[in-house]
Amino acid sequence: MKRAREEKLQKAQEAAAKSAVIGEDLDLEKFIHEVPARPYVKDLSTLTAAEKKQLLASGVDPAGIERTGSFLQMDHSVVHYDVQQEGLEIMSTAEAREKYDWVEDYYWRAVAVDTDKYTARAELHQEHGYFIRALPGVKTAFPLQACLFTAQEGLAQEVHNIIIAEEGSELHIITGCVASHEVKSGLHIGISEFYVKKGAKLSFTMIHNWAEEFAVRPRSATIVEEEGVFLSNYICLRPVKSLQMYPTTYLTGPKAIARYNTIMVATPGSLLDVGSRVFLRAPETKAELIARTITTGGDAINRGHIVGEVPEVKGHLECHGLILAPKGLIYAVPELEGRVAGVDLSHEAAVGKIAQEEIEYLMARGLKESEATAAIVRGFLNVDIMGLPKELKAELDKVIAASEKEVF
Amino acid sequence: MLKVENLWVNLGDKEVLKGINLEIKPGEVHILFGPNGSGKTSLLMTLMGFSGYQVTKGTIIFKGKDITKLGIDERARLGLGMSFQRPPTIKGLKTRQMVALCSPTKEVPLVELAARLKFQDFLERDLNAGFSGGELKRSELLQLLAQNPDLVLLDEPESGVDLESIVLIGDVINELLEREPSRNKEKSFRERRSKRAKAGLLITHTGYILNYIDADIGHVLFDGVLSCHGNPRETLKCIQKMGYEECLRCVV
Numbered sequence: 001m002k003r004a005r006e007e008k009l010q011k012a013q014e015a016a017a018k019s020a021v022i023g024e025d026l027d028l029e030k031f032i033h034e035v036p037a038r039p040y041v042k043d044l045s046t047l048t049a050a051e052k053k054q055l056l057a058s059g060v061d062p063a064g065i066e067r068t069g070s071f072l073q074m075d076h077s078v079v080h081y082d083v084q085q086e087g088l089e090i091m092s093t094a095e096a097r098e099k100y101d102w103v104e105d106y107y108w109r110a111v112a113v114d115t116d117k118y119t120a121r122a123e124l125h126q127e128h129g130y131f132i133r134a135l136p137g138v139k140t141a142f143p144l145q146a147c148l149f150t151a152q153e154g155l156a157q158e159v160h161n162i163i164i165a166e167e168g169s170e171l172h173i174i175t176g177c178v179a180s181h182e183v184k185s186g187l188h189i190g191i192s193e194f195y196v197k198k199g200a201k202l203s204f205t206m207i208h209n210w211a212e213e214f215a216v217r218p219r220s221a222t223i224v225e226e227e228g229v230f231l232s233n234y235i236c237l238r239p240v241k242s243l244q245m246y247p248t249t250y251l252t253g254p255k256a257i258a259r260y261n262t263i264m265v266a267t268p269g270s271l272l273d274v275g276s277r278v279f280l281r282a283p284e285t286k287a288e289l290i291a292r293t294i295t296t297g298g299d300a301i302n303r304g305h306i307v308g309e310v311p312e313v314k315g316h317l318e319c320h321g322l323i324l325a326p327k328g329l330i331y332a333v334p335e336l337e338g339r340v341a342g343v344d345l346s347h348e349a350a351v352g353k354i355a356q357e358e359i360e361y362l363m364a365r366g367l368k369e370s371e372a373t374a375a376i377v378r379g380f381l382n383v384d385i386m387g388l389p390k391e392l393k394a395e396l397d398k399v400i401a402a403s404e405k406e407v408f
Numbered sequence: 409m410l411k412v413e414n415l416w417v418n419l420g421d422k423e424v425l426k427g428i429n430l431e432i433k434p435g436e437v438h439i440l441f442g443p444n445g446s447g448k449t450s451l452l453m454t455l456m457g458f459s460g461y462q463v464t465k466g467t468i469i470f471k472g473k474d475i476t477k478l479g480i481d482e483r484a485r486l487g488l489g490m491s492f493q494r495p496p497t498i499k500g501l502k503t504r505q506m507v508a509l510c511s512p513t514k515e516v517p518l519v520e521l522a523a524r525l526k527f528q529d530f531l532e533r534d535l536n537a538g539f540s541g542g543e544l545k546r547s548e549l550l551q552l553l554a555q556n557p558d559l560v561l562l563d564e565p566e567s568g569v570d571l572e573s574i575v576l577i578g579d580v581i582n583e584l585l586e587r588e589p590s591r592n593k594e595k596s597f598r599e600r601r602s603k604r605a606k607a608g609l610l611i612t613h614t615g616y617i618l619n620y621i622d623a624d625i626g627h628v629l630f631d632g633v634l635s636c637h638g639n640p641r642e643t644l645k646c647i648q649k650m651g652y653e654e655c656l657r658c659v660v
Binding site: 355356357358360361363364365366367368369371375376378379380381382 | 459
């Protein structure tokens with residue numbers, strides 16, 4: 001194990017200056033790397049009102065109501081974690097790496113440590129992140145929640161998350177990545193590796209809530225085994241200066257399924273470069289990638305890539321974009337790659353403005369133009385597409401309603 | 409209620425309405441006959457204020473107010489309502505949410521109204537998404553019941569509707585127009601009829617809806633010109649027997 005880790009460190013060192021394939025190349029030295037440790041918070045309800053508000057806006061409930069467990073990291077300190085159900089584990093990844101020898105096998109298996117300078121940085125400077133695991137056959141009654149919070153202005157937060165849904169388990173996670181309302185700039189590097197074992201189901205809903213000058217570089221990948229299901233939902237409605245991510249899923253076992261749903265808004269001054277990619281590597285695997293993108297003046301790049309490597313696989317990619325401001329960019333890049341005969345891949349993309357006919361139709365019922373537009377936009381950002389449990393959907397409706405007032 | 413005076417309208421480069429004069433008094437229901445492309449829908453769209461329908465001459469007076477230049481929503485809030493022949497689909501907006509938005513008071517007995525139109529199962533569906541002809545009409549009427557306008561413009565309420573639904577649709581239109589005969593302890597039907605204030609303007613291509621709705625006055629629109637005014641059934645009979653060719657004689 002020690003040797004395996006040394007090899008990873010070695011590779012990370014070699015990739016420490018390697019630029020990413022996509023996205024603005026960030027100078028990591030511009031950020032703060034040291035920050036005082038924060039004390040453990042026994043009860044999340046003792047957080048400040050402002051902190052609680054930020055958490056709630058990201059789907060994380062400080063009261064823990066209808067949550068099976070919680071994890072909260074502030075800057076470089078894990079300040080809280082608890083779990084209420086047998087058969088579920090939640091702790092810092094650093095702690096898990098110490099506790100279990102085998103965790104090393106899951107480190108950098110889905111994501112290559114030398115992908116770019118950000119993955120390298122995470123290995124060389126990682127401070128925690130969460131380890132969440134559902135034991136075989138265990139099903140979460142309510143979702144687990146995890147929050148990665150930046151409170152220090154200008155800080156680089158590097159986390160590594162490992163999520164394992166063991167055979168036959170069912171795990172629902174909601175994650176909020178948040179900057180304190182006092183913070184304007186910073187960097188978040190988040191490595192997430194998901195392992196969905198045979199027959200397991202994992203739903204992962206991530207809400208991003210950054211600040212005007214924030215840079216964000218998540219690096220995520222998922223390995224799904226036979227008959228496993230991975231559902232990833234991503235929501236980003238608030239400003240962020242530069243965000244680039246391209247999470248990837250490898251469907252390695254027959255009948256495995258992956259779904260990515262993305263809802264994002266590029267506000268003026270924001271650049272969002274978000275994609276999702278699925279490799280269909282086993283027969284009868286299926287992938288569905290759906291994105292709803294809005295610009296109110298910022299730039300949004302939406303990528304999608306489905307690779308069919310064996311016959312009898314199916315994939316669909318869908319990207320709809322709305323341009324709501326005179327200036328603003330939506331760049332949709334759907335890619336389909338069939339490497340053998342017998343793959344069934346399709347895509348659908350549309351970018352435009354709201355149809356005048358639709359606005360006038362609602363106005364004929366007495367709605368003002370602004371009200372009509374808001375109703376249509378709300379429909380466009382409908383989270384029904386995510387196939388979430390009712391409670392979680394209600395939660396997201398609230399998040400969107402709260403952001404709407406600020407964004408539109 | 410409504411007074412249209414010498415209304416000329418262009419749609420793009422095309423002159424679609426040529427000097428329309430029309431008056432609808434409170435409590436009256438008017439029927440508009442006319443062949444395809446004669447300008448019937450254009451008249452309704454112009455009355456409602458849709459973009460693209462450019463008034464080049466004339467005025468539209470509604471409730472004593474000149475609304476010729478008013479926005480669509482302002483007209484709607486004044487009490488003008490319209491049922492569309494081909495309403496657009498609004499993805500993600502639930503029919504339930506839309507009906508609630510239609511009500512000026514934002515309080516509407518939603519479930520009750522939906523039951524009235526046998527439309528409960530559609531409340532959670534995206535507005536007009538994949539609705540059949542009859543379902544679209546019921547969706548439109550449900551929204552109008554919530555909106556409760558004083559003058560209802562109905563664009564071919566019977567098109568694409570099966571025989572079973574047309575009775576229901578006729579009933580609901582009568583209800584919208586306060587023409588539903590029903591027992592009422594407080595007032596006799598005659599008394600209620602004399603106080604009736606709601607008015608309607610219906611487009612029909614086939615005239616079939618006349619079997620379900622009693623209209624007061626019929627008009628024929630031919631090539632952008634209102635050519636004939638009279639008893640709706642008599643007018644319909646004439647059209648059925650001699651075709652719109654006969655109308656041409658009066659237009660020229």
